[in-house]
Amino acid sequence: MRLTCPHCGARALEEFTYRGDATLRRPAEDAPHQAWVDYVYLRDDPAGYHSELWYHGVGCRAWLVVIRNTLTHQIKSVSSAVASPAPNKSDS
């Protein structure tokens, strides 16, 4: 699999580290316990497009939001996590 880093260009998988679901948002400190349990442990496993976090550790050291089809490895988009649109981070 290859990812096109918005900073570095198209690179092979070994340059990146996978983290997981990019739609999760860290709950507030005083959020209900269940919200924390969900955040830390509960993961969806969609068959199809999945928004996920990758780290370009040997390149620009940017965290990236990658929209990837888990069935075909088609990459719909790769964007910088810092610059990625707000809904992923600031709702709930």
Added chain:
Amino acid sequence: MPETLAAHPAVTPPLITASGLSLTLTPTRETISIGPFAGCLASLNTALGITLPETFATTIAADGVVYSRAAHDQWFATAPEGTGLMSRLEASCMKLAALTNQTDSRVTLSLKGIGARAITSKIVPIDLHPDFFGPGHTALTLAGHIPIILTCSNADTAYDFTVFRSFAQSLHHDILVAMNGGIPNSERV
């Protein structure tokens, strides 16, 4: 009277040749990382009197200083040792960016000779065709399993591998093995 400390080279031997190519440990350049603080990039450019390169692929040079991207929000400035780069940067942009000395963090191994591109291709997984990676182009990537900053100094015949100092000897070995393996036939595209 205290004695001064002698510098120790990061790799031995500092010059080696194989298959008609040379691999050289290049002289150290003073290297400072510049990490602009939030919202300071424009003032920083003004203070430096340049525009820090936007792409990772290209470097710019001004007043003997070469600027390149170091990370998604950082740049490197390099200059020959003894030219007081850190002092100059501190004077102009202390409040605008994190300045960190990186002079000893990395060393540069220079591979030169006919077929340098072919040898580099054995260990670097990016497209080195001169149309995409010509003189002055740079990339943060891997050489085998070792993170490097690769710079093309002459299309097809000269590539610089900038590597963390602790990895330098290991990379030196890997490049030498690639050199010894020779240039693959039909090496053209």
Added chain:
Amino acid sequence: MHGILNAFSSASQSSERKTSRLSGNGIDTTKTLCFSFDGHNYTGHPGDTLASALLANGVRLVGRSFKYHRPRGILSAGPEEPNALVELRGGARREPNSRATVTELYDGLISTSQNRWPNLAFDALGINGMMSPVFTAGFYYKTFMWPASFWEKFYEPVIRRAAGLGRAADEADPDHYEKNNAFCDVLVIGSGPAGLSSALAAAESGARVILCEQDSLLGGRLRAENIQIDNHPGWQWAEDIVSHLRNMSNVRIMTRSCVFGRYDGGTYGVVERVSDHLAEPLPGQPRQRLWRIIAKQGIVATGGIERPIVFPNNDRPGIMLAGAVRTYINRFGVTPGQQAVVYVNNDDGLRTVSDLLAAGARIAAVVDSRAQPSSQAKTIIQQTGAPLFFGARIADTSGYRGVKMAIIRDNKGKNHRIACDLIAVSGGWNPDIALTTHDGGRPVYNETLATFVPALDSEDLHVAGVAAGTMTTAEALREGAQVGQRAAAQCGFREPSTPPVATPAVDQDETYGVVAQWHALDKESSQRAGKAFIDFQNDVTAKDTKLAAREGFISVEHLKRYTTLGMATDQGKTANVNALALLAEVTQQSIPQTGTTRVRPPTQPVALGALGGPHRGKHFKPYRLPPTHQWAVEQGAVFTANGLWLRAQWYPRSNETSWEETVNREVKTVRNAVGFCDVTTLGKIDIQGPDAATFLERVYVNAWQKLPIGRARYGLMLREDGFAFDDGTTARLGENHYVMTTTTANAGPVMQHLEFCHQWLWPEMNVQFISVTDEWAQIAVAGPKARDVLRQIVDPAFDLSNEAFGYMAAASVTICGGQTARLFRLSFSGELAYELAVPARYGDALAKLLMRVGQSYGIAPYGTEALGVMRIEKGHPAGPELNGQTTAHDLGMGRILSKKKDFIGKTMAARPALTDPSRPTLVGLRPLSPTLPLVSGSHLLPKGKPATACFDQGWISSSAWSPTLKSWIALGFLAHGPERHGEIIAVHNPLAGTITEAEIVSPVFVDPEGTRLHA
């Protein structure tokens, strides 16, 4: 003049026979090469494969089959070969299972047959053939069930002896392998008519083209067939195109290069056999080279693989694929037999008749399974006068070590016994579509072609020629050009500015006209279905398929696993479609209903050495060297791997007889005088920015806002699930400037974590990080005399006194008359200690300087082992304690968790289960008998209780002999640990089967008051 030896005498395999050869388009008969097979010497020519050379020498019997040890010969002329597997070379280069059909002959080649004992002609285990009922489908599952203990002692050794496939070398591979990366617009796989014309079209459009050919010669079937293109022999046309391509700067041609896999993102795996065709690689030359090719567009022009027809005793030496017979004649100048039966279900196979006649062989019979003779058949028969049986089949064969007779059943059911030494079989062609299925693509069945063709919906993959089901040369040439242009256009290249090369004319009427005949079994011959082979390499027969189906294994995936069909190293290339067809017949389904199994990479066997490349032995992973490495080598240090780092483990002296003696001496030196140790490997991260302190508060559990400039503090990081992640000290160097240290192991993960926190969780924070691990050579100087030593180095203007620079102080200093340095008063050992950092290039000189100025204080370097002993003596947790399963509470640090701020892991760390006092918590342990070792990993049990899981109360994480206490000591985790100091507990080491007793004590064994630390 054909001069091939009479194949009837071939089984005697006498050595040193002269051969004279026909001309072949791929061999150079002006030069002679010597080789041996099973100890007999033969000769061949450059361009020969081992298979063609053996056939030229009249050798037909080349191996024994896997299960039944049946005599086998050469079936094919390509990589699909299931039978002719040999051991090549010898010694450390011995290589089993080499396909003779793709092994290029070199002078001095040594080969031996496999899977026979005591020799090929007489095989004692051929008796397996009589035991064949035992070896039928599912035999692994049925035969060796009872008793279980027999498996290891009896069944497995016997099966391995009887059914082994060659012997691997006993020594390490002496050859070198390397890797390479390449990029292109269009990758063309295969250099037959379709491949060449697509490469040409793409290249003429301006695209960067790589043409990969697994063979040593380009041209594909054009070298195998007697065919004219533009009034030239096809192979000459191919050579013209190749020389044209070679002159184009945007084309790279790779021969001996097998594209074995297609992966996501246009990534292809290719193995180039750089020097397999030589006795040994040239100096420096790799044996093989693994290429990763990234192509925007791929064109699969891999041609086809001919199908055998399944008939009783269809596996005898001398029964070959018809296309292979033509290859041996046209390319290699070898006629594989003198008296041939040609058995086909299509027109293409009939070409064999004229090729054989032209090579001087006699046609004993042509058997065409089609009910009516095709016009092609009629023409050929008229021209050649060969006897034609149409609507016929081969009912059986005879000849033990090579075929001697075919029994032909004509369309009236009458048998004809025809003497022959060669049966050329064509059951039609299967497109070689493996590469089109690696990404999950499923082929579709084409009734007209009676085979599976690719069904592509991919934008970056194309198929042309026989691989696409395009069966004639003329059409393949046309299709190749179209596809090549289309692929280039997808990459943004317009129509070529020069007019496209006109499709060349093929001066021959080509027809295919296949009518499926998968097998020749009828009521009578089906009794011999147990000898009608489908999968030659794994010895799977028509009977096995039927049996499997009868036993319920009617899914094709089950059939495959139950019978092992298609699971040999040839992946069933010649077997799979026939097997499907037979299964469909047995289950009374159509072939599409039966489905296909999934083909996975690699398409051909790939040596592990090629996949490993240069990364083997001590270069399996890269290594990192601390700045004092060279110096430590000169000191005779012993090294240990700490992650990627090589670190000095201890520094033995010539009078020391054991490592324990050395380590004890090093510990005593630090405790009584002064020692130093390179601690550069700890991760160091420079942190700057107005929000730096706030950021540290978020990532560490403890408070940071009030840390003064010039001070350092211990910090503990948790993961978000509340468990400990890493620890270290962070020093404040300026108003908004900190330098963090991490453990050696977690330097990378902590950096990644900080970047995640900053970029994803709190991008609003104004903070910057960069690693300075490699920037500074950091050396710990520890022991009561540490300050005295440093006074010799640090420039006098700096006040080193305890009052001015106390425990946990940090400062930028100068040493040696102005050299920039950083000084930290940190202690891992518990002694008065400093860490002195200088720019990395000076680390080596600093070590030498410390040795000189410290000499009068009794200084000595110490390694990681002494470091470990002293941190256990001082009760500092390290890797074995921070093992990912322990909490701050477990580590005795529950109290440093701040309640006044949010930090990573805070909420989850507060879960009751994570602070439960019954959780194993950090304690120290001392054995009641001081010299009795405590071993890490041992379990802690209440005294007197049985060593069972329900009494398990904890474990030992680290242990060492303490020269300071003259006792073994240990750190461990114990339920209610802190309340149990003074209790005697049982220590169970299940590996040694021992139970000893130990006292629970404070984890701080040395200087619990910290007097030495603060001295």
